[in-house]
Amino acid sequence: MADLVRQRPGFLMLYKFAIEELMTKLRILSEEFDLAHRHDPIEHITSRVKRPEAIEVKARRRGLAPDLAAIAEGLDDVAGVRVVCPFVSDVYSVAEMLTRQDDVELLRRKDYIATPKDNGYRSLHLIVRIPVFLSDRVERVKVEVQLRTIAMDFWATLEHKLFYKYESQVPTDFATELANAAGLAAHLDSRMEDLHQRLRGPVDEWGDPANPAVLGQGG
Ligand SMILES: Nc1nc2c(ncn2[C@@H]2O[C@H](COP(=O)(O)OP(=O)(O)OP(=O)(O)O)[C@@H](O)[C@H]2O)c(=O)[nH]1
Numbered sequence: 001m002a003d004l005v006r007q008r009p010g011f012l013m014l015y016k017f018a019i020e021e022l023m024t025k026l027r028i029l030s031e032e033f034d035l036a037h038r039h040d041p042i043e044h045i046t047s048r049v050k051r052p053e054a055i056e057v058k059a060r061r062r063g064l065a066p067d068l069a070a071i072a073e074g075l076d077d078v079a080g081v082r083v084v085c086p087f088v089s090d091v092y093s094v095a096e097m098l099t100r101q102d103d104v105e106l107l108r109r110k111d112y113i114a115t116p117k118d119n120g121y122r123s124l125h126l127i128v129r130i131p132v133f134l135s136d137r138v139e140r141v142k143v144e145v146q147l148r149t150i151a152m153d154f155w156a157t158l159e160h161k162l163f164y165k166y167e168s169q170v171p172t173d174f175a176t177e178l179a180n181a182a183g184l185a186a187h188l189d190s191r192m193e194d195l196h197q198r199l200r201g202p203v204d205e206w207g208d209p210a211n212p213a214v215l216g217q218g219g
């Protein structure tokens with residue numbers, strides 16, 4: 001299957017283009033929101049096209065037929081974008097601003113912030129489909145968008161390194177430690193969110209903080 005993917009470079013190129021389209025949308029939201037509200041809701045963005053070998057492993061695990069149409073249909077994360085936000089409220093704002101765009105079709109939404117996974121994993125996942133305009137046609141391509149805070153990303157990145165791919169082998173006491181650590185990260189997020197809201201204060205009729213002095217912007 002990995003060879004099949006490699007032999008058709010146009011297949012993965014489509015996902016690369018979809019990522020570029022989505023990254024442009026996110027960069028525009030980031031810059032414009034910052035200008036309008038004096039707060040950038042995006043800390044950083046990363047992306048990846050899944051490697052042919054990883055596509056093969058996952059396609060086999062899912063029992064997919066060995067053809068590109070089955071992979072495109074059956075795998076949602078061949079193209080992946082990860083948006084890391086300063087605050088939890090930013091995660092939901094960015095998701096909302098992205099999914100209300102006319103050409104972004106929301107296929108699935110999993111809120112692992114409202115309902116964390118048993119191991120403690122928290123993030124908001126969206127599967128979206130966006131149009132990619134080619135020389136002779138338009139292709140609608142799926143992209144997995146993971147939105148999370150810096151604290152959630154810190155935990156998930158280290159957990160991925162330690163355990164994610166070896167879930168069944170995690171000893172119980174390790175799993176408990178890990179879930180506790182995720183709880184600490186969530187607590188930190190909630191304290192930082194509280195500070196953020198207090199610093200912003202009530203917003204005026206333009207959507208700007210009514211308390212610029214507190215942000216160091218008062219005359
Ligand atoms: N570090 C970490 N990442 C996770 C965890 N769960 C999900 N993810 C990430 O989120 C992606 C999608 O996970 P889900 O939304 O649960 O999707 P799924 O199709 O049910 O699960 P997968 O077969 O893992 O893709 C995964 O491929 C990982 O990149 C986790 O427990 N730890």
Ligand SMILES: Nc1ncnc2c1ncn2[C@@H]1O[C@H](COP(=O)(O)OP(=O)(O)OP(=O)(O)O)[C@@H](O)[C@H]1O
Pocket residue numbers: 046047048050051054058077079080081082144145146160
């Ligand atoms: N949506 C995404 N955006 C950016 N990076 C991602 C995304 N999903 C996974 N990654 C990163 O890509 C790297 C390779 O991950 P891989 O393609 O093997 O998938 P995975 O999501 O970790 O696992 P699985 O294959 O079980 O879904 C990892 O570092 C992972 O954190």
